[in-house]
Amino acid sequence: MDLARLVGEISVEIGRQVGLLIERSGYVTHLIVGNDHSIEIPHLDRYRVAHSRLRGLRLFHTHLKEHPLNQEDLMDLVLNRFDSITAACVGSDGIPKFFFSAFINPDPEAKEPWILSPKQYPGQLKYGYLEQVEALESEFTKKTSTLKTSQKENRAFLVGVYDVRKMKRSPDHSMAELKELCRTAGIHVVDTYIQKRDPDPKTVVGKGKLQEIILTSVHKDIEHLIFDLELTPSQAKKISDACMERHIGNTLDHSHGLHFY
Template sequence: MKVELHGHTSGLSAQAVRSLERLYRRRVPENVLYTPELMRHLLEASALAHRQVGVLVHRSGAVEYVLLGDATKIELPDLGRHRAAEGRFRGLRLVHTHIHGEDLTKDDIVDLVRLRLDLVCALSLSPDGELHKISYAYNVPGVPGESPYRIVGPLPPGPLDLDPGALVRGLEAELARRRRGREVTAKDGRAILVHVASSEDARQARADAEVSMRELVELARTAGVQVVDTETQVRPKLDARYVMGRGKLEDVILRAAELDAEVIVFDRNLSPAQAAAVAKLSDMKVIDRTQLILDIFAQRAESKDGKLQVELAQLKYSLPRLGQKDDSLSRLTGGIGGRGPGETTLEIGRRRARDRVTHLE
């Protein structure tokens, strides 16, 4: 296996790098959250690096990723090759240090929920670098409206009364049972609708948003989407990357997990970069107002000429998104926002898509 350090690796001493790389040699039995050896190694590496250090451990016991954050947070790499199957979690648990003694943070919970990790554990350090307390959290297969996760701790240092393997197997069995029994009320899933406005007049902006959102709700229902919640944010200036602020987007992600929603629909047009950024952070399907409207046209087109016109419109709108380097396109194709005469064409390369546009024109 390739030994690679992920995250904030700049400025590390050679000693710190060697210490971190040795974490890949550790093995963790399925019935414990971490071993004493792994815990000590994480604490020592964190003290050497002066930043958060963590590992993603596979259910097989292998350390799959060694992660470095900064003093307050740790960012996880793209876990595309560890896709969570329907009714299952990701098969990875995150164990990492908190160097300022804090408990599990909102960032930890967002990572747990959006990536469907098996568990997330924080080892909180004391000022002298010793283990001070432990806290962990895991996803629970609740019902819409209930918290989608459970937090345990903080707990004092010592053995944990926890068998992660048995816990996750039980949770996945319950998750699969509830999904089989869940009533399907819309053919294209459950969605949260989002309206973000840029205005200095918050009162007028919210009044305008209410009117626009009512229209978007009707459009979504016409397209076959079950609307489970709506969210409005008024900002002095739109966020260039996420449209809304990252903190607000993380709130939407947690709300989506709580309501078992799979889709975020924006009440505005998104640039290809914005759509990709939101999809990557949320790990959800993300569509905008134009895609929603095109989807409705695609469903209702009957004549050959009408179908060709819809296909042309879909291709022209989706062509820039075919150039994104991440897997956000896979969340855009198929189902809501990517169906109709052009559905299979949306999944081909840019060159063939351009050729098809030229042919249709």
């Protein structure tokens, strides 16, 4: 609590969210200063993470208003494979009033990729955090192994972006054709997304939607994103860079078959 109070006091004094990345040993690896409503996670190249394991870091940060964990917080949790994320809602004196926490859901078939803990007040904080995380990681590894065994490798998310004004066939027909092509190539289709609009010139589906697709892909241990259109070099690079940051192996398009970038 002393560290939480110190971080809270600093956060209130500068009017910005302040975050800490903490190893399981308790060692603080990063101090992050954000703006008044968010923080930006730095590159964590030193802390590589296997597909079936958590990163070994937890994120603790302040909220200057009495808000629970938001979508950005939860996406940081899942996309970075953090052990957990905690937001301390601090008062005007910097003292944490209560805490919101979340963990990654080890079940890849669950509706939500995270598990939200009830709001906790300082006196309700419990010991046994390390044991809880290790048990969660064990379940995470078990579920991932079972998933790979039962539902094959080469798991893919198919993305179709169609301008229906220019199409002679329906988007569903085009997606069905892509699914069949994947089946022939030995690729297991886990999920699909269809968007009926002109492709975004940068990320095809838009930055927010791409982040959602990558979030789903990380949670379901998907290895490939396959697009039912020919990507421009710029689009391919942006999408591939985003995927590589999240340990998704390949981005493909469907222009003349399936092509790896």
